[in-house]
Amino acid sequence: MKFDELGINEKIVRAVTEMGFEETTPIQARAIPVVMEGRDIIGQAQTGTGKTAAFGIPLLERIDPKDKHVQAIVLCPTRELAIQVADEIRRLAKFMHGIKVIPIYGGQDIVKQIRSLKSGVQVVIGTPGRVMDHMRRKTVKFDHVTMAVLDEADEMLNMGFRDDIETILKEVPHERQTVLFSATMPQPIMDIAAQYQKDAQLIRVVRKELTVKNIEQYYFEVRPKSKEEVLSRLLDIYNPHLSIVFCNTKKQVDELVTGLQGRGYFAEGLHGDMKQQQRDRVMNGFRNGRTDILVATDVAARGIDVDDVDIVFNYDLPQDEEYYVHRIGRTGRAGRMGLAFSFVVGREVYKLKEIQRYCKTKIIAKPIPSLNDVASTKADMIFKNLGDMIASEDLSSYISMIENRVNEEDYTAMDIAAAFLKMSMRDGTDVDSAMGDDEFGDTGAQEGMVRLFINVGRQQKARPGDILGAIAGETGISGRLIGSIDMYDKYTFVEVPREYAQDVLRAMDHVKIKGKSINIEPANRK
Ligand SMILES: Nc1ncnc2c1ncn2[C@@H]1O[C@H](COP(=O)(O)OP(=O)(O)OP(=O)(O)O)[C@@H](O)[C@H]1O
Numbered sequence: 001m002k003f004d005e006l007g008i009n010e011k012i013v014r015a016v017t018e019m020g021f022e023e024t025t026p027i028q029a030r031a032i033p034v035v036m037e038g039r040d041i042i043g044q045a046q047t048g049t050g051k052t053a054a055f056g057i058p059l060l061e062r063i064d065p066k067d068k069h070v071q072a073i074v075l076c077p078t079r080e081l082a083i084q085v086a087d088e089i090r091r092l093a094k095f096m097h098g099i100k101v102i103p104i105y106g107g108q109d110i111v112k113q114i115r116s117l118k119s120g121v122q123v124v125i126g127t128p129g130r131v132m133d134h135m136r137r138k139t140v141k142f143d144h145v146t147m148a149v150l151d152e153a154d155e156m157l158n159m160g161f162r163d164d165i166e167t168i169l170k171e172v173p174h175e176r177q178t179v180l181f182s183a184t185m186p187q188p189i190m191d192i193a194a195q196y197q198k199d200a201q202l203i204r205v206v207r208k209e210l211t212v213k214n215i216e217q218y219y220f221e222v223r224p225k226s227k228e229e230v231l232s233r234l235l236d237i238y239n240p241h242l243s244i245v246f247c248n249t250k251k252q253v254d255e256l257v258t259g260l261q262g263r264g265y266f267a268e269g270l271h272g273d274m275k276q277q278q279r280d281r282v283m284n285g286f287r288n289g290r291t292d293i294l295v296a297t298d299v300a301a302r303g304i305d306v307d308d309v310d311i312v313f314n315y316d317l318p319q320d321e322e323y324y325v326h327r328i329g330r331t332g333r334a335g336r337m338g339l340a341f342s343f344v345v346g347r348e349v350y351k352l353k354e355i356q357r358y359c360k361t362k363i364i365a366k367p368i369p370s371l372n373d374v375a376s377t378k379a380d381m382i383f384k385n386l387g388d389m390i391a392s393e394d395l396s397s398y399i400s401m402i403e404n405r406v407n408e409e410d411y412t413a414m415d416i417a418a419a420f421l422k423m424s425m426r427d428g429t430d431v432d433s434a435m436g437d438d439e440f441g442d443t444g445a446q447e448g449m450v451r452l453f454i455n456v457g458r459q460q461k462a463r464p465g466d467i468l469g470a471i472a473g474e475t476g477i478s479g480r481l482i483g484s485i486d487m488y489d490k491y492t493f494v495e496v497p498r499e500y501a502q503d504v505l506r507a508m509d510h511v512k513i514k515g516k517s518i519n520i521e522p523a524n525r526k
């Protein structure tokens with residue numbers, strides 16, 4: 001459906017065209033006409049499918065620019081979302097004169113907000129706490145409000161905000177229109193919502209899955225200690241333009257940011273213990289690409305819309321299934337492609353099963369990339385850049401420098417190229433030191449090798465060749481590089497190059513001998 005078929009203000013049609021919207025999304029096509037009729041609705045549609053405009057457009061249709069009272073109020077669960085929704089509604093209102101939209105949220109100078117509110121604002125987009133604050137101070141009045149929107153309604157009506165929402169809605173005239181939007185809408189929440197709405201129509205853009213099709217979802221079985229290393233490898237291999245890494249605690253966010261920055265990544269944290277100024281700085285940095293990696297708690301899980309987020313990582317699996325939907329929904333927006341990678345530790349596999357059941361999607365297991373994979377991806381990128389440079393630049397003076405060297409010294413141009421490659425691949429993570437030596441200790445292995453202990457299980461009569469083959473097959477490490485296998489009555493040891501040891505351990509869960517899993521651990525623990 002085209003926007004001009006909706007019977008909306010021509011100025012809004014102009015604005016959406018300028019915003020690059022060609023057609024309405026399904027939720028917009030279905031919700032906008034009903035909301036324009038003045039009916040209460042509950043709108044549920046997948047993440048990134050344009051719910052903001054679905055309420056923003058009919059909201060603007062209702063505003064009388066000549067009337068300087070607050071006429072519409074939108075409540076959002078987080079500050080960042082309030083700012084973003086206000087921006088989107090301002091863009092929609094770009095050609096409508098005399099409409100003022102402001103976000104009001106905690107942590108921002110309240111005196112400034114009061115001044116703006118006094119200057120005649122028709123649309124307030126706020127977080128419940130700060131809105132209540134203004135109500136108490138009587139710096140905002142809602143007696144001319146005809147429309148209330150609860151964006152991310154289920155989240156806000158969840159225990160945390162319920163009382164605040166109730167208090168706020170009591171201040172809004174009873175004849176108001178009340179609309180609720182979210183990508184998830186659990187039944188208990190809809191029951192609560194019935195108290196605030198009148199004869200609400202449920203508009204659910206039904207799809208089998210709750211998550212968007214264009215997000216590919218994978219998981220990695222990891223050990224808690226190896227999460228950061230695995231994350232780094234994935235970042236190096238997939239090289240996302242922007243990515244968001246979700247952690248379950250503020251402490252974990254801080255730790256991971258320090259770790260990633262130490263490894264040379266442009267990462268910043270976002271969580272509720274930070275000062276608002278800092279939160280704004282981080283969010284702006286991420287929106288304009290100064291920060292590539294946003295490490296966040298669930299404050300960034302709902303509604304946040306940033307172009308070019310290619311990958312969402314669940315560094316920790318979320319506690320609630322709904323949060324999985326919202327977190328991964330930060331990628332794959334407005335029809336783009338996205339990747340969602342979840343880290344799963346031990347028994348969390350069960351949680352992952354629940355998430356899959358809830359979302360009605362499959363999350364597929366993926367092996368952890370080896371350092372070899374990382375190295376070859378890095379080399380590919382370097383070769384690509386070199387190719388571009390060779391094609392487009394005059395390198396003759398450099399060529400003669402190399403020729404001179406080769407004539408004077410005892411090595412070839414190939415040696416020089418190889419040394420250069422090694423040098424350029426050493427940026428960011430240091431491949432050789434990434435392995436954490438002490439985990440393997442001194443186990444009397446040969447120089448450069450570490451000993452691993454393998455438990456093949458008693459009943460299995462595995463031959464050394466089977467074990468070697470299985471490990472080589474799963475890790476991609478050439479069988480030649482894996483050293484001796486020593487089989488004793490009860491114990492089996494294998495020696496592997498130190499730099500591959502971690503890979504072998506991580507691959508363990510996938511290494512099967514005669515269909516049965518085996519157990520591998522550092523030999524110094526025995
Ligand atoms: N009709 C449209 N055509 C193209 N892009 C659109 C259209 N409507 C909205 N968009 C863009 O799609 C992106 C996602 O929209 P929006 O943030 O409203 O999604 P949402 O459904 O609210 O998602 P979430 O559940 O994550 O809050 C925004 O960048 C928005 O500008």
Ligand SMILES: [Mg+2]
Pocket residue numbers: 051052151303
């Ligand atoms: Mg939204």
